Amino acid sequence: QKEVEQNSGPLSVPEGAIASLNCTYSDRGSQSFFWYRQYSGKSPELIMFIYSNGDKEDGRFTAQLNKASQYVSLLIRDSQPSDSATYLCAVQGGNNRLAFGKGNQVVVIP
Amino acid sequence: SAVISQKPSRDICQRGTSLTIQCQVDSQVTMMFWYRQQPGQSLTLIATANQGSEATYESGFVIDKFPISRPNLTFSTLTVSNMSPEDSSIYLCSVEGAGGRGGYTFGSGTRLTVV
Numbered sequence: 001q002k003e004v005e006q007n008s009g010p011l012s013v014p015e016g017a018i019a020s021l022n023c024t025y026s027d028r029g030s031q032s033f034f035w036y037r038q039y040s041g042k043s044p045e046l047i048m049f050i051y052s053n054g055d056k057e058d059g060r061f062t063a064q065l066n067k068a069s070q071y072v073s074l075l076i077r078d079s080q081p082s083d084s085a086t087y088l089c090a091v092q093g094g095n096n097r098l099a100f101g102k103g104n105q106v107v108v109i110p
Numbered sequence: 111s112a113v114i115s116q117k118p119s120r121d122i123c124q125r126g127t128s129l130t131i132q133c134q135v136d137s138q139v140t141m142m143f144w145y146r147q148q149p150g151q152s153l154t155l156i157a158t159a160n161q162g163s164e165a166t167y168e169s170g171f172v173i174d175k176f177p178i179s180r181p182n183l184t185f186s187t188l189t190v191s192n193m194s195p196e197d198s199s200i201y202l203c204s205v206e207g208a209g210g211r212g213g214y215t216f217g218s219g220t221r222l223t224v225v
Contacts, residue, residue, distance in 0.1 A: 034213050043202055044153070046111075046213040088152060090214075096141060096206060097168075098214055102152040 003027060004091050006101035015110050019076040023089030023101050026070070032092035033065055035074045037085045038103070044088055048074060079108045112137050112205050116217030123193055123224050130189045131220045133203035138183035143204040143214070144176070153202065159186045193224045 005024050013019045021035075032051055036044035050056045050063040050072070062075040072091075076083055089101040113136040123129050133142065144156040156176055157165040165178040179187045190197050203217045 043216040043219045046207070046215070049213045097155060097158070098143070098153075098204075099155075100153040 003093075003099040004089055004101040006089050006104050008104050010105040010107060012107045012109055013079050015079060015081060015108055017079055019079050019083065019106050019108070021074040021076075021087050021089075021104050021106070023072045023074075023091075024070055025072070025089075025091045025099075027091065027093045027099075028067075028070060030091045030093050033063070033072045034090040034092070034098070035061075035063060035072075036088040036090060036100075037083075038088060039085045076106070079106075081108050081110055084108045111207050111213075111215045112139060114203060114205060114215060114217040116203055116220060118220055119218060120221040121223070123222065125194055125224055127193055128189055128191045129193065129222060130187050131201055131203075132187050133185065133217050135184045135205055139205040140183070141206060142180065142186045144178065144186075144188045145202045145204060145216075147200040147202065147219075149199070156188070156201075190222065193222075195224045198222055198224045 003026050035048040037047045038044045048061050048063040050065045053065050053067050056063045060077045064073045084107050086103040086105045088103045090098045092098050115134045117132055142159045145153040147153050155168050156171045157167045159165045159178045159180040161180045161183050175191055177189045201220045204214045207213045
């Protein structure tokens with residue numbers, strides 16, 4: 001079992017809609033969870049982090065964490081063409097190591 | 111968050127040669143991390159570099175192939191040795207965010223092509 005799994009294929013959403021991304025992790029002791037956005041040819045950029053169960057909102061982004069189910073999600077509301085990118089889920093385990101999922105490509109269609 | 115200068119941004123290298131990648135951080139940091147991102151793939155941690163001690167390598171990565179230096183708290187280098195086309199990847203350095211819980215910042219990356 002991979003440490004961090006993002007199983008959904010490319011996600012196409014119309015402009016203004018909600019994009020929903022999911023991530024599961026295997027290390028039950030993980031404490032910190034991150035979502036990164038990566039534009040093609042660029043390095044990852046942190047957009048959200050969450051440590052506690054429940055929801056965390058920042059602008060158009062909402063991260064949701066359920067430690068019992070080992071599940072993290074990201075919602076992007078009012079999707080814009082500039083949100084078109086690959087979104088990487090990352091989980092921090094022991095020794096401050098970050099393990100990344102393979103990412104989900106989001107395409108926002110104008 | 112910390113600002114990281116990484117260079118070179120890209121290089122095309124001959125098989126069998128070595129390339130050293132540099133990362134300079136604008137503030138002192140305890141740990142620096144080196145990642146590899148192969149084409150179409152996610153990020154894989156190569157090693158963690160601590161100042162004053164040997165780097166800690168992840169499974170599948172060895173010091174002879176990826177020697178790392180960490181001479182001070184703001185600088186690190188990663189060398190990709192005896193390169194083969196399979197080493198063609200993007201290499202990224204990263205540091206932990208402020209307060210240890212603010213996420214990680216990445217350098218701009220080095221796109222390496224081995225021919």
